[in-house]
Amino acid sequence: MRSPLAVFRAWLKARRSRPTWGDTLADGNAAADGNGFQAGLELASQGIIALDADGTIVALNSQAQALMHSTGADLSGMEFWEAVPDRVADNHRSVAEQAVQSGFAHVFVAHDPFQDQWVEYSFTPHACGAVVNLRDVSDTHQALQLLHGSELCNRSLFEGNTQAMWLLDADSRHVLALNKAAAAFYGLPGDTAAMPKVEAFFPEGEALRWLASLPAGDFQQQMRVCTQRKMNGELVLVELACSTVLWFERPAALVSVVDVGARHFADIQLQRRNDTLEQRIAQCSTDLQRSREELDTFTHAMSDFLKAPLHVVSGFATVLAERYSSALDEQGRHYLARIRVSTRQLAKLIDDLRTLAHLPGLAFKPEPVDLAPLCHRLVEEWRKREPQRHLVLEIPQTLPVFGDRDLLVTAVDCLMDNAWKFTAKKEQGWIKVALIPGATPEHSVLSVADNGAGFDAAYADKLFTAFQRLHSSADFPGGGLGLAIVKRVAERHGGRVWATTADNGGASFFVALPQAPVAPLPDQVGSNR
Template identity: 60%
Template sequence: MAPLTLFKKWLKSWRGSRRASLPGFSAGQAAASAEALQAGLDLSSDGIVLLDSAGRIVALNSCAQSLMHSVLGNLRGADFWEAVPEEIADEHRGATEQALLETGTHNFVVWHAFENQWVDYGLRQHDDGALVTLKDVSTIHQASRSLRYSESCNQILFDAHPQAMWLFDTGSRQMLAVNNAAAAVYGVAPEALVGLFVESLFPEGDGASLLDSLPPGDFEQEMRLCTQKKADGELMLVELACSSVQWALRPAVLVSVTDVGARHLADAHLSRLNEELEMRIAQCTAELQSSQGELKAFTSAMLHDLKAPLHVIDGFAATLAERHGAALDAQGQHYLSRIQASSLQLARLIDDLRTLTYLPSMPMAPQRVDLVPMCQRLMDELHKREPARHLVLEMEPALPLVCDKDQLCIALACLLDNAWKFTSRKEQSWIRVGLMPGEGPAEIVLSVSDNGAGFDRAYTDKLFTAFERLHSAVDFPGTGLGLAIVKRVAQLHGGRVWAIAADKGGASFFMSLPQNSEPVGGSPPTA
């Protein structure tokens, strides 16, 4: 039941109680009327106090009794200002009585420190007295304080933020707040910008068109690149990040300002540098391609031109040995054998150089290959060169993998020739060829091991470099290009090479071969 309705009931009851003193009106009826009034007051969730014309308390409910925090026991019949705590009466009595005389109503809020409670007092004057309503507004007051504190923190953070920012009202487009960083960018005090229209920050006509391009309603972030002007009229290129927000319970737009003039100049300069760099790269690429073409032509001509006189030297040396060998003394025969050996060495060097040069231009044709027949054929050729050699070749019955057959045959020939050569001084020599899993599921590692002379681990990184020899050419003749060819084949397949020296002589050479390329048609392994 509303306090005003209760007050009217109280007036009616009070007038009835006055009539109760007249003949014919019983005391029982007056008591019943008072009980009905008290029951109605207790139904209210707010505190209600009814005062007579002299300001004395006629009736009140239990909620009012609690909210008044009075030190008196029985409040009925007590003066209202004597019933409330003394500090409340001292602070509010004068202003309340003056307001009731002038307007008939007055409100004030008091804080009970011990209970940490805020109570709103509302007084309304009437001819027969006054109505006092009391409400516990602690929750509302605390929420209001929290809101004010939050707004204060937001304002402090906004003002102190190093990023230039300002806000404007969505409807009027007037500036609501400007932080110190933004004021420094525009060269004017923050308070001088607050209240101005946003268009004043832009050159003539630019601001309205930019603001009209923002989406209506709520939006998260919109980026705009535009020109703005400072207080002295200087124009600057800026990037605006706009977001819709609520500021002091008003729909607004938060604008973050970044001066990108220097960055724009730097980007333009970088763009010019990139263009110049691309031109230089294209020029260097053309020069490199031209040089590579010239080098390839030179290499081809050199190898071809060397091969012809070499055949002549070898042919005349063979004819000399055949027709006049018996007429030569021991020294002459030694000279002749040196000529033949040197021509053979040079022929092998030219062949290896041609192989190393032309490997990158060979077409890649991955297919499934079985290495066992290939190894047996290569070993037969080595045995033909030295029929007296006894060497054991260890292999699995099948060694299948996907590779370019021609290129792998070249690499495998180099590895087997290398193992054959360095096991030549062993009475019981062996070569082991095998396959093992690589680092990933699509990789196979080819290994060729022997029990030969091995190598010094300190020079492992030089093994696969062209013309790098770790043994004397007198002890183990060779061109110094075999392992370089093996490395080139591995690289062309997308793999790599490495070697490990055994503790008691011998070495193992490894070549990883990615198996990503599937053979055309899924043909069976070929030899």
């Protein structure tokens, strides 16, 4: 089957000698050709209207009638501009007629608001008049409107953005546009008509190096720190970020400009301060190490120098008590007993001070430890020293914990000694040692409770402070360092300590210890009651 255009051309060739469309269609001998011409028009996918030299419609197909919204009326013989809506004729008639008379094709698009339809009218001049092609372009027009609206939105966002931005053509690498913020940043006039070259934004030679560093086509996530030159010659350090965009259907790179000069200066200042701080920290570490060494030396010297005469005093007091107690009256024997008690207390204080000072430097070797045998041994030693004491000791068969054996032995010694001391005035004292679940499965808690003198709960925060005592040394002798040592041992294990008391007396002390090996933490000063 031949196309409608081929039929139309054949019909024109056959009737080329006839002066007008009307003569051609009116000729009875050409009826067959006319019917073939109309059939060809009906096969067309768009509307076709044939006009004579006067602009009268001599032929049209049903598609044209539908687009002219006159399917129920015969438009043949009507003047074309009278068949179309008045607004179409008023807006396009003069220009279309002038173009056809001059032998030029003419195209325009008209909108039908009632049908919300856009129709394209395409005029092609011919020797017998003109051919008008009609095509529904509503979908295309709506797509163009959406595209135009998107482009306007993009331009609005681009122009109104407070971030300095400019557009670089992806092919020519020329500046396509820059927003107001960029114009203000570079010192360009706000009404700049001609776009500056990209070289204007860089110091001499750097623009080519920057362009060469950009990949061809894809600019996504391309960021560079470089120097920019303002129009007054000022150089600034900036961060340029590029991303690929379409700018009015042209591939382009959107370049955002961030002044990082202040940040770079701040980074330099921060680095200098960090270097200074590192030097100070190193110096402080050296001074701290030297101070610890001096403290260790002083502690050793003081303990040796103090213990030597203390042993002498204690020895002579023992000799006096053994050999000459019968020669002394009651008051003299009391004084002698006070001397012996004071020397023992001072010796214990020296030992505690030495232990407290040495804890930070002791090696930390965690291992499984059973504390039950230690507790039994301590109590047996104290019972030998004070056989008149009546004390009930409650200890499970095993007290399995995990930590440094030497440190834990020291802490348990302090806790048990504390409980033994504060139950001294009880006719029937008791000490209970147990392991209870911790706040998390990774911790266990060692508990040492007694029914001794207890403490005032208002001063519980002072219990583990060195040399802090909540009871008179005359009532309960001690140096005030035992619980400080316990706290320091707990912290070396990554744990913590706390205590509770009851209204009717007694106290409970708790030490939370990790169940798994942990690195030792920096030592901190503890406290005691």
